Amino acid sequence: MGNDQPDPKNSAILLEASRCPWPVPQGLQVLALFSPAGEAESSNSARHYVVLGPERDSRLLALFSHLDVRRHYGRVWLVGFGPGDPSLMTIKAHRALSAAGVIFYDDLIDPAALARYRARRVYVGKRKGRSNGRQQAINRMLYEAAVKGETVVRLKGGDPFVLGRGGEELEYLERRFVAVEIVPGVTSALAAAADFGIPVTRRGMSRGLEIRTGHEACPDVRPGVCETSAYYMAASRLPELGRELIEEGFDPKLPVAIVEKASLPEKHCRITTVGSLDQGQAEAPALLLVGESVRFATRKPTLLYTGLSPYRFPGPERLVHYPLIRKAGKRNSDRNAGRRTKLIQPLPQARIDLGSFDGVVFTHELAVQQFLDIWGSLPGLVYATSRAVWRRLRRESGPFSIVCTGSARVLKQGRRPERPTR
Structure with missing residues (x-):
């Protein structure tokens, strides 16, 4: 945002929706999205305006809630179906599918597994070599269904955020102020290991699991640039881990997410950098996510x-x-x-x-x-x-x-x- 704009950390400001930064900067949140009188049903984001203000301000949230057209929007659930066996789908995924008005499902999901759900089903499968244009069309379909007020499930094989382009769909929708929830799924690497008794970690033999795509090369293999690294059970030794990462070649300015009590109601995420881990503290259970993708972490009410x-x-x-x-x-x-x-x-x-x-x-x-x-x-x-x-x-x-x-x-x-x- 330009220097001529007031500091929204101390007040609420009005922006054209197209000028609202994404991800929304730390410490800020979108308080409301609205249109000029008579244009409330328009889906053209250029004709919408955003009220941006400090996070955790319940007074401002309540003040602008009656203007917020997002209150009429549906919610999009990015749901992981799992590796293929319907019995490996999570209970939370089943509940989301049961509540959905429309399900957009992938190529590797058996339609018979969706027959018990009342929602309208739309096949949006993609194949290698012709996926980019199709992905843009899928993004638009998800958005259009959500702004009509439908409860939308985007059902993906495996986990939405593991080589599933879930991050692209999340960005597309959040840039257009649609609420998105993520339901993780069992990723195929873990299912394959379980099928054949292969422990992906074992004391004295393997300390971690690295997941990569096999059909494209990464031009930059510096630590933390090409991959996102996850470190389990890290709460008790954050300073030591920070020094180890720097010694391994990680950039001290590389972002780090310290996630405590993941998936529980008390879950908490704090964003810092590799170089600042020596000053960090966390409450167990906690894990670290390290890499450029951490920059996309957003805070919403x-x-x-x-x-x-x-x-x-x-x-x-x-x-x-x-x-x-x-x-x-x-x-x-x-x-x-x-x-x-x-x-x-x-x-x-x-x-x-x-x-x-x-x-x-x-x-x-x-x-x-x-x-x-x-x-x-x-x-x-x-x-x-x-x-x-x-x-x-x-x-x-x-x-x-x-x-x-x-x-x-x-x-x-x-x-x-x-x-x-x-």
Whole structure:
């Protein structure tokens, strides 16, 4: 950004969407995406504007939420199917597929494995030698489906980020302000090793696993430039590891991601450099990712989602599922004995540190009470997805803001809420 622009670390600024930097610089976040009056449905990003401001500012997030057209966008899930055997697909991948409105699937995925899902299925397979143009078309299809409000699954063989061009799709969508979630899959290298009893690491023999593409050469083989290196169990010796990497030829300015408690609700990522590892500290379990690709790490507002399923939640934020309610069967409705409704009960959970979250999403009033029983008070920013939740939150006192989505959003705008779809 030019020197003539105000510092968004101390305020919110307005930019044309096409001028917004990507990745968004550390310490900043996109607060809202909006269009001039009468153009809210336009998909032309040049006619959209971005409000950019400091991260972790719940007041500004709440202030601009009613302008944000991303609240009507669907979410794209980049899902790893695994190496081929459907039984190696993860539970999280299955849940994403079950919630999807449309599935774009790859060449090496058996369509029969997708027959049980209700979503519309679109084959987008590619073959060597004619993939670049096809990839651009796939990117556009994912974007167009998302801005229509659909829940989109992009299903890839193996893992989306291991030689699967998932990073290109992530960049394409995030540059256009579409929320993307990643569901990792079992990569083929691990499946092949397991099939034939080959331990990829073994004490005294092999200290690590290097994954490379075999059909193209890398012009620069300097350490950390051509590959991304992962170092497991590194929390206790960050200074020593930093010195070792420099001795091996790694550039001291090469970016490093220190990831603690990966995939858990308390997960945390800190970006530093190889040369600064001697000053670093981490809490186990932690691993290091080292390489140029770490520069693409972005920070988005992160929400604790307390409902049953986060897969259809609209909006731009990153979600961490930590349910405070559960299904407990069905019961007859009091209004109509022939109708059966879901019975929801509170779900006991441990108290976790909420310091890395920007807000909490509530989909049921029982989750609000469960949250209060565990943490004692509401955080500075809460999201209500229904009228009942909105009313329950308004009964609480304290310095917090409410962002309304779904039927709660319609209620706040003064219109009669539509009956929610299942």
